[in-house]
Amino acid sequence: MLKIVLGNKKYSSWSLRPWLALKITGAPFEEQVVPLDMPDTAQNIRKYSPSGRVPALIDGALTVWDSIAICEYLNEKFPQAGLWPADAAQRARARSVSAEMHSGFMNLRNDCSMRIVEQRPYKPLRAETQADVDRIVAIWNECLEKGGPWLFGAKPCAADCMYAPVVSRFRTYSIPVSGAAKAYVDHVWAWPVLQEWVAAARAETLRAKFHED
Ligand SMILES: N[C@@H](CCC(=O)N[C@@H](CS)C(=O)NCC(=O)O)C(=O)O
CATH class of the missing domain: 3.40.30.10 (Glutaredoxin)
Known part of the structure; x- marks a missing residue:
């Protein structure tokens, strides 16, 4: 297995x-x-x-x-x-946005680390971090123009997996988003498998000092 x-x-x-x-x-x-x-x-x-x-x-x-x-x-x-879209051009785009996530958005990653079970009030972000947020929202909006509800259509793909922790960060840090991007955040957060992970995270008793401090 x-x-x-x-x-x-x-x-x-x-x-x-x-x-x-x-x-x-x-x-x-x-x-x-x-x-x-x-x-x-x-x-x-x-x-x-x-x-x-x-x-x-x-x-x-x-x-x-x-x-x-x-x-x-x-x-x-x-x-x-169907972890990547069937259409070659869409597949290339899905890989591009996934690679951009994998190699980028350092400011958001550093300032707003994933704390999937927490919710905090909004605090204005550093300009560089807000720029990461703006770029992510632009990526989502462009992908969602084709109708959503996932980045590449009717089913979740690897690109949605890559951005799911960002959805969690937006929620934890109450980062405001609107329109299609907001609908996407809500849709991903409600994804039953993501909620399965969240439930397991809530039940976790491990302490991770660096991540908590
Ligand atoms: N580029 C790697 C990054 C993996 C990574 O940084 N993992 C962290 C946990 S999220 C880790 O293993 N840290 C080791 C440690 O904390 O000692 C990937 O995409 O899988």
Whole structure:
């Protein structure tokens, strides 16, 4: 059976992304949560992941690490799951917006770390962080012009998995959005599999000092 190695569900945004992609495939899988921010975290992660980072996917003798590589592997293993759009141009766009998420938005990631079970009042963001938010909203609006409710149409794809932790951040930090982007935030937040992750995060008793302070 496939096994995915994750960090704490409250904080590990990179773990959430391929976990959602796995859920889209419908394949059965096991989970292993490695508690973050512990003295032995690095050593424990390295038992599974050569990069020393989670997530990692274990498929028999094969280990695949890094969120986007796992999404690509799942797409190849489960082509019927539609993890990328069927149309080549749309697929290229979905990969572009996913890569932009994977390699960017450092200000938002640093200032508004994922705390999926928390809700805080809005505080004005630094200009650089607001610029990240504005770019994300522009990406969403452009994708949603074709009708939504997901970024690339009627079904969730890997791009929605990549942006789900951003939806969670917008909610946690009460970052205002309107129109199609707001409808998207609400739609993703209501996604039953995302709510399954949130429920597990709420039940988590692990403490991660760096992420909490
Ligand atoms: N580029 C990686 C980033 C993975 C990453 O930074 N994971 C964090 C947890 S969200 C981690 O493993 N941190 C190790 C640690 O806290 O010791 C990916 O996309 O999977």
